[in-house]
Amino acid sequence: MDLTLSTDQRDLRDGLRAFLRDAWTADRLRAAADSPDLDRGAWRALADLGVFGLEVPESDGGMELGAAEAVLVFEELGRALVPGPLVATYLAAALLGRPGAATGATVVTWADRTAPVQVVEHLAAADEVIAAGEDGLWALPAGKVAGTPAGIPLDPLTPVSHVVELPAGDPVGRAAAWRDRGAVLTAALQVGVAQGALDLAVRYAGEREQFGRVIGSFQAVKHLLAESLVRVDLARAAVLTAALTLDDPAAGDLAEAVAAAKILADDAATAGGRCCVQVHGGMGFTWEVLAHLYLKRAWLLETGFGEPGVHAERLADRM
Amino acid sequence: MDLRYSDEELAFRDRLRAWLAETLPQLPPAPDRDDWPARRAYDTAWQARLHAAGYAGVDWPAEHGGLGASPTEQLIFLEETARARAPYVGANFVGLLHAGPTLIVAGTDEQRARHLPRILRGEEVWCQGFSEPDAGSDLAALRTTAVRDGDHYVVNGAKVWTSHAEVADHCELLVRTDPAAPRHRGITWLILPMDAPGVRVRPLRTVVGSSEFSELILDDVRVPVADRVGAENDGWRVAMVTFSFERGTAFIGDVIESRNILAEVARLARATGTAGGTLWDDPGLRREVGRLAAEVTGLWALARKNVSEAAAGMVPVQGASVFKLRFTESRQRIGDLAARVLGRASLAMSDLPGAGNGRLVEDRVNTLSFTIAAGTSQIQKNILAERVLGLPKEPRWTSP
Structure with a gap:
């Protein structure tokens, strides 16, 4: 048993972190919030780093790594608030071998047929839509899916479209693996969102002065931030364990690990996003401070691959 | 990274399981909670059995009579003894987890020789x-x-x-x-x-x-x-050595106990009839059970991560405080949930016929101490904010 990162894993994470810090600056995020069309050049740059091909066999140009590496990478993507249908494109490459997904040539989004209302992310930018039913998966050319773009999406970096009817499409696989791996990767994004929100809030609390002192020296503020830290650390351990269980299902209880990871990561991100807004005070309610982007992304991701209540019922059924 | 125990660790676990299966049925009934001499006798007799079987002082170095087990083996020991519902360390707590380790680090040879063997054998409380x-x-x-x-x-x-x-x-x-x-x-x-x-x-x-x-x-x-x-x-420095032990693996067995209690609550909810069904038909209740199950699963993952980091020579200040904060809070929520399922049977700390209430109600009240003892939650949050997040200290008003 070893839950510490190897040197290679640390290098993978640190390399991506440095790249994203330069590529997705605060100014870049602000610009994207006002003009949210997906930047295909940025998408290709991610693919060139190997982000979508992490679990693709080396013979197909991938890195042949596992879910453990994937959650390290997705945490960094969440932390940097990178926009786009990251999880769907990743799964299309890793599980379905969809052409062009790993190389960044094809942008893949997805729709959940079991949801009562169909709202699809990044539909206008996508080349392909994977529709997931109770058991099966179907691939549809994005052009065949008629959607009405929402005038004002909740997350300014994630355009969404309302879809009334999903056409049939070609069967391409089973939904179970898609949903499990998708929940863990989404949870990894959430851990990153929570960490990013905490970093921003801690920085502000260390700079902003009131009553002649930085506000981060007040226990009332410290405790809010410490509570965020606790939620992130707990969620990160759960997500890592879920990923290791995906890589080696006999080493644990996969259904339990997946559900716990999504529940705890959603909690870390949504509560952490709120904390970030709150610590910024009035500025946290403005568009120019990035705090709202973390919370809105957290709210968005919370709805994907099973909201926490659904996962909680699954855990209860197993007791 | 991997989740599996090594062959040596599995062999250690299997030997321990076999010993627990053979030994636990031989134990006398647990004593009354107010009978202190009987509690001491029970706890030290258990320690003597552990010693005779070679399991005394799992985390103590072998040169001082302990087992010198690796952090992972310590985790397995705490996991398996809690799973098998072996007696708690009880009266041996301070000797095994505080005083003994302090003597190992800071005591004289004479002090070690006088006390360490007796602590390990259950002869000294x-x-x-x-x-x-x-x-x-x-x-x-x-x-x-x-x-x-x-x-x-x-x-x-x-x-x-x-x-x-x-x-x-x-x-x-x-x-x-x-x-x-x-x-x-x-x-x-x-x-x-x-x-x-x-x-x-x-x-x-x-x-x-x-x-x-x-x-x-x-x-x-x-x-x-x-x-x-x-x-x-120089006693402050000596005492801080002790605290580093207290915040290490102290609560690992309790995570297993949390799972046991939660399972008991779920069983009770399924068995408690309501008009036209059982309490378990309430999705709100089921979701609360599920959320707390996620907490327990996450805490176990965190415990294993902390142990891995300790095995790699990292000092788990952050991990220990994070774990204590979240574990103690979850444990109190589990107690509240138990009371919700028990309904009016939660009004008695002694057993009511067929209600299964006594232990759960006592546990609910007892866990009030969890967020206070060994560093209150508020102190833990100060530690995390200042030592991990790097926020400035508050001005201290200290007694002269």
Whole structure:
């Protein structure tokens, strides 16, 4: 048993972190919030780093790594608030071998047929839509899916479209693996969102002065931030364990690990996003401070691959 | 990274499982909670069995008579003993987890030889005399004095929250030996024999109704200078060694216990009839059970991550505080959930016929102490904010 990162894993994470810090600056995020069309050049740059091909066999140009590496990478993507249908494109490459997904040539989004209302992310930018039913998966050319773009999406970096009817499409696989791996990767994004929100809030609390002192020296503020830290650390351990269980299902209880990871990561991100807004005070309610982007992304991701209540019922059924 | 135990670790686990399966049925019934001599006898008899089987002092180095187990083997030991519902460390807690490890690090050869084997064999029970009525979270404010008189110290003062004081043989005692020094520098760590003249034990009744700890009143108690651990006025540093043990693996077995309690609550909910069904038909209740199950799963993942980091030589300050904060809070929520399922049966701490209430209700009340003992949640949050997040300290108003 070893839950510490190897040197290679640390290098993978640190390399991506440095790249994203330069590529997705605060100014870049602000610009994207006002003009949210997906930047295909940025998408290709991610693919060139190997982000979508992490679990693709080396013979197909991938890195042949596992879910453990994937959650390290997705945490960094969440932390940097990178926009786009990251999880769907990743799964299309890793599980379905969809052409062009790993190389960044094809942008893949997805729709959940079991949801009562169909709202699809990044539909206008996508080349392909994977529709997931109770058991099966179907691939549809994005052009065949008629959607009405929402005038004002909740997350300014994630355009969404309302879809009334999903056409049939070609069967391409089973939904179970898609949903499990998708929940863990989404949870990894959430851990990153929570960490990013905490970093921003801690920085502000260390700079902003009131009553002649930085506000981060007040226990009332410290405790809010410490509570965020606790939620992130707990969620990160759960997500890592879920990923290791995906890589080696006999080493644990996969259904339990997946559900716990999504529940705890959603909690870390949504509560952490709120904390970030709150610590910024009035500025946290403005568009120019990035705090709202973390919370809105957290709210968005919370709805994907099973909201926490659904996962909680699954855990209860197993007791 | 991987989740699997090695072949050696699996062999260790299997031997332990076999021993527990053979030994636990031979144990006498657990004693009444108010019968302290019987509790001491029960706890030390268990320690003697562990010693005879080679499991005493799992985390102690082999050169001091312990098992010298790796952090992962320690995790397995705590996991398996909790799963099998083996007796809790009980009266042996301070000796095995505080005083013994402190003597190993800071004691003299003579002190080690006198105490360590007896602690491991279950022949010697220790208690802790650190906190005082006016020195709780602010431990360095302690005022119990020790004045040198020849080859003895003369100790006067009062200590509080001392578990097992009625039946302990020795007390790890922090005293002030230099009132003029800065407060962290005038403290000394002493071994106090509990039968010394002038030691008075006044049991405190807890909210559970029993007396789980006592106040110690010390009137001109003479302690030989030879029973000082570490240098005079260096007791704060010696005590911090002890705390690093307290915040390490202390709660790992309790995570397993949390899962057991949650399973019991789910079983009760399924068995409790309502008009037209059972309590389990309530999706709100099921979701709360599920969320708490996620907490327990996450805490176990975090415990394993902390243990992995300890095995890799990292110091788990962050992991230990994070774990304590979240574990203690979850445990209290589980108690509230149990009460919700029990309904009006939660109004009795003793068993009502067929209700399965007693242990759950007592546990709910008892867990009030979890967010207070060994560093309150508020102190833990200060530690995380200042030491991990790097936020500035608040101005300290310290006693002179």
